[in-house]
Amino acid sequence: MKAIGLELYKLRHKRLLLMVTLFLFVEIAWAFMAASMSISRNPNNAEWEMLIALLSSMNGLFLPILTAICVSRICDMEHKGNTWKLLLTFSVKRSTLYAAKYISASIIMLVACLLQALSIIAFGIINGFKQPVPLILLIRFLIGMVLTNMVITALQQWVSMAVKNQAFALSLGMIGGFIGLAADLFPAGVRRIFVWSCYTGLSPVTQSYADEKIQFIVRNTGSLLPGMVALAVAGIAVYLAGSVHVSRQEV
Amino acid sequence: MNQVISTHNLSKRYDDTYRVININLSVCEGEIYGFLGPNGAGKSTTLKMILGLTKPTDGRVTVFGKDLETNRHFILSKTGSLIESPSYYGHLTGLENMRVVQRLRDVPDKNVEEALKIVRLDKQKDKKVEHYSLGMKQRLGIAMALLSFPKLLILDEPTNGLDPAGIGEIRELIKSLPKRYDMTVLISSHLLSEIEQIATSVGIINDGMMVFQGSMEDLKRKSNPTIMIKTRNNKLAQELLFQKGYSPTQHGDFLVFENLTDEQVARANRSLIAGNIDVLRIEEHKKNLENIFLDITGKERSL
Numbered sequence: 001m002k003a004i005g006l007e008l009y010k011l012r013h014k015r016l017l018l019m020v021t022l023f024l025f026v027e028i029a030w031a032f033m034a035a036s037m038s039i040s041r042n043p044n045n046a047e048w049e050m051l052i053a054l055l056s057s058m059n060g061l062f063l064p065i066l067t068a069i070c071v072s073r074i075c076d077m078e079h080k081g082n083t084w085k086l087l088l089t090f091s092v093k094r095s096t097l098y099a100a101k102y103i104s105a106s107i108i109m110l111v112a113c114l115l116q117a118l119s120i121i122a123f124g125i126i127n128g129f130k131q132p133v134p135l136i137l138l139i140r141f142l143i144g145m146v147l148t149n150m151v152i153t154a155l156q157q158w159v160s161m162a163v164k165n166q167a168f169a170l171s172l173g174m175i176g177g178f179i180g181l182a183a184d185l186f187p188a189g190v191r192r193i194f195v196w197s198c199y200t201g202l203s204p205v206t207q208s209y210a211d212e213k214i215q216f217i218v219r220n221t222g223s224l225l226p227g228m229v230a231l232a233v234a235g236i237a238v239y240l241a242g243s244v245h246v247s248r249q250e251v
Numbered sequence: 252m253n254q255v256i257s258t259h260n261l262s263k264r265y266d267d268t269y270r271v272i273n274i275n276l277s278v279c280e281g282e283i284y285g286f287l288g289p290n291g292a293g294k295s296t297t298l299k300m301i302l303g304l305t306k307p308t309d310g311r312v313t314v315f316g317k318d319l320e321t322n323r324h325f326i327l328s329k330t331g332s333l334i335e336s337p338s339y340y341g342h343l344t345g346l347e348n349m350r351v352v353q354r355l356r357d358v359p360d361k362n363v364e365e366a367l368k369i370v371r372l373d374k375q376k377d378k379k380v381e382h383y384s385l386g387m388k389q390r391l392g393i394a395m396a397l398l399s400f401p402k403l404l405i406l407d408e409p410t411n412g413l414d415p416a417g418i419g420e421i422r423e424l425i426k427s428l429p430k431r432y433d434m435t436v437l438i439s440s441h442l443l444s445e446i447e448q449i450a451t452s453v454g455i456i457n458d459g460m461m462v463f464q465g466s467m468e469d470l471k472r473k474s475n476p477t478i479m480i481k482t483r484n485n486k487l488a489q490e491l492l493f494q495k496g497y498s499p500t501q502h503g504d505f506l507v508f509e510n511l512t513d514e515q516v517a518r519a520n521r522s523l524i525a526g527n528i529d530v531l532r533i534e535e536h537k538k539n540l541e542n543i544f545l546d547i548t549g550k551e552r553s554l
Contacts, residue, residue, distance in 0.1 A: 006354050013342050013379070077340055081380075086338035086395070089302050090355040091327040251304050 003092070003100035004107075007074070011104070016073055020066060020112050027062040028119045031055050039127065046127055048134045049205045049216035051120050052141050056203035059116075059145060060180025064196050066112065067152045068173020071105045075160035075169075084251045094247040102157055102239065109149045117142055137204055140221065144202030147228060151195050151235035152176065158242030162249065198231055253280040254316070255403055255435045256301060261310035263296050270296045272459045273310070278437050278452070281429045285450030285467075286439040289548060293459040294439040295335055298407050301437075302332055314403065331401040333409055337392030341381030345372055345391055348380055349398065356399045366394040369424065385412035393421065404428065406438045410445060422449050443544045457548040476537045478516055479505040483529040491526045492519055505534075 031054045038045045078084055078097075087097060117138050124133065160169040176196040183197030191197045200206075202224055208215050256278040263271040271293040278284040288294050299305040301312050303323045312319040314326045339348050349363045356362075367373045370390040380388060389412050396404060406425070410418045426449050428434040440446050446453060453470050455463040463470065481504050482488040489506055492499055497519060499506035508519070516533065523530050538546075 002354070006351065009347075009354070010340055010343065010351060012347060077342065081340050082336055082338045083340060084338075085304055085334050086352075087355070088304055089327060089330070089332045089334070090352070091324045092355065251299075 003096050004103050007100045007104040008107075010077060011074065014073055014077075016070065016108060017111065019073075020070060020108060021115065023062070023066050023069075024112050024115055027058055028055075028116065031058050032119075032123050035123070036127075046129050047216070048120070048124055048129060048131060048137065049218060051123060052137060053203065053205040053207050053216050055116060055120065056141065056145075056200050056205065057181075057184070057207075059199040060183055060196060061177045063109075063112075063145070063149060063199060064152055064176030064180050065173045067105075067109060067149060068156050068170050068176070070108055071101075071153055071156040072160045072166045072169045072173075074101050074105050075157060076166050078161075079164045079166075088251060095243050098157070098161065098243045098246055101161075102153065105153050105157065106150055109153060110146060113142055113145050113149065116145070137218065140204040140224075144204065144224070144228070145199065147231055147235070148195065148198040148202060151198070151231055151238065154235050154239040154242060155195065158238060158245065161242065161246045195231070195234065198227070202227055202231070254278065255280050255282075255314065256284075256437065257313045258297070258301065259311045259313070261297065261300055261312060262308050263293075263300060263305065264308040269308075270459050271300070271307075271456075274456070274459075274461050275464075276301075276454055276461065277464065278435060280435055281433070282452050283425065283429060283436045283438065283450050285446030285453045286437060286456065287443060287446050287453060287544070288439075288441065288456035290441055292441075292456045292548075294441075294456055295407055297456065298332075298334060298405055298437070298439060302330070302334065302405060303327070304334070328399075329401050330403045330405060331396035331399065332405040332407075333389075333392040333396045334405070334407045336411075337388045338395075339380045339383075339388055339391060342379065344377050344379055345383070345387075346376040348391060349376070349394065352395045352398050358399050362398055362400065366397045369397060370394040371420070386414060386417045389413055390417070390421070393424075400432050400434075402434060404434050404436045406436065408440055409438065410440070410442075418445070425449055443540050447540055455544065455547055462547050470540065470543065473538070473543045475510055476535050478508040478511045479532070479534045479536055480508070480519070480523075480530065481505050481532040481534075482523060483531065487526070488523055488528045491522060491528065495519070495522050505532075 035051055035054055038050065088094070120138065121133055156169055156173060159172055160166060163169065179194045180196035180199055183191055183194065183200055186197065191201065204219055206217050206219055208217055254277055256276060258274050258276045261271060261274040262269060274297055276297065286294055296305060300307045301314065303319055315329060317326060319326055340351065343351070345367070349367065353363055364373070367376055370393050372387065372390055372394060375383070375387060380391060383391065389409065393406070393409055396406065410421050413421060422445070425436055425438060428436055438446070438450070450467055452466050453463065454461055485501060485504070485506055489499055489501060497508060499508050520530055520533065
């Protein structure tokens with residue numbers, strides 16, 4: 001707890017939350033503009049499933065980049081100021097520092113996810129959606145998003161900590177964003193390899209085209225569970241590999 | 252005196268090259284130990300091994316009488332350090348940087364104020380560190396090392412980047428630490444003049460090997476003047492003076508004598524003239540520490 005508190009203290013003046021909020025604002029504004037256009041064309045489209053499906057597919061583009069930036073800013077300060085040595089001479093364990101950074105980044109990304117969920121609720125209420133707020137669906141949407149974020153955070157942190165030059169980590173984030181956006185175009189087998197495709201892969205709502213009309217289908221939890229477990233296992237493996245690798249690096 | 256740091260055959264190899272070879276460093280309580288050596292001699296690597304930042308290839312480190320490997324936490328809690336370039340969070344102010352260290356060290360607020368005052372940063376504490384000059388960053392690094400007023404302070408080239416006034420100030424500060432706060436200081440430098448003025452003991456490292464270790468007095472003793480005499484026939488003069496009880500050595504065109512009194516020089520001169528050997532020159536050569544250092548390290552390269 002002390003280490004996490006310290007990490008959050010070190011983020012002072014970084015305006016990280018402001019940056020995350022603004023970035024998210026762009027995504028949400030984009031998604032909601034598309035939703036508003038769709039509703040104005042056909043008022044029957046005013047349903048929660050559409051909002052969730054829209055944001056899930058846009059998350060594939062935005063969240064990998066946002067995660068990369070966020071993690072990079074948390075890790076880069078140790079490289080920039082040469083503070084690894086300083087912390088180690090205070091007997092701070094590298095694995096503790098790694099964990100504290102991971103948890104801090106995850107907390108910030110969790111705030112981003114919650115903001116998205118709240119904005120969906122706000123948009124639905126303002127636009128007078130007929131159905132009540134689908135809490136279960138939103139929670140499932142949040143779980144899928146948070147889980148994917150946590151795995152991507154582990155991957156980004158490994159790169160950001162191991163390679164001083166943050167251009168590598170940020171490039172990875174951008175490549176991830178591209179893969180996340182184009183994920184649905186890949187065959188299922190290929191899609192499974194890329195963690196960035198999980199924003200849409202684990203979304204509780206999926207889109208399908210039938211009779212030149214777009215339809216939003218709610219998936220059942222059972223079908224998503226194996227994917228979630230596999231993702232969690234991959235996330236733990238990436239985290240542990242990163243932590244062990246970074247702990248063994250010479251300062 | 253109690254030994255605060257002792258290393259036993261400490262060695263470090265990177266790839267196939269040994270950077271540090273069998274270093275037996277010994278620092279006693281209350282000392283200011285100057286660790287001298289040219290750039291790249293292995294000073295920082297040795298200090299990093301003493302702090303547990305780098306794992307030795309061979310050998311062992313004992314600090315406060317305890318083995319470093321098994322008592323790292325205890326040892327580091329009593330040790331302050333500044334290794335190579337200063338470490339800092341540029342986006343935080345000087346005070347916030349100190350607060351980070353304060354949280355890690357678990358020390359009261361008054362320590363922060365006192366440490367900042369000692370390095371004269373108390374008026375600049377609210378400025379972001381990225382806007383500090385190199386000298387100010389260095390002083391902040393020293394303040395961080397001093398924060399818990401540890402029993403042992405390890406400073407690696409602490410005057411790098413400081414202007415002459417700053418160097419003088421830090422020198423006076425380091426000199427005062429053993430008495431004022433009961434500290435033992437290990438300070439490394441490539442500048443002999445800097446160490447000469449503050450250290451009580453010296454270790455000289457070159458190409459990863461310790462080439463001298465002892466008190467400053469021992470080192471200075473090596474600077475005793477030598478008398479050099481040049482004659483028309485040095486060979487004959489050497490034989491003659493041997494018979495008179497002198498032990499000169501031939502060095503170029505000169506006969507070199509160690510530790511001669513004025514009276515002995517006068518007598519040697521008289522003997523040579525009486526032996527019909529013309530004396531061309533009698534010179535006194537004083538070695539300064541810089542020359543001794545170069546003699547010991549065996550090279551006249553840039554320090």
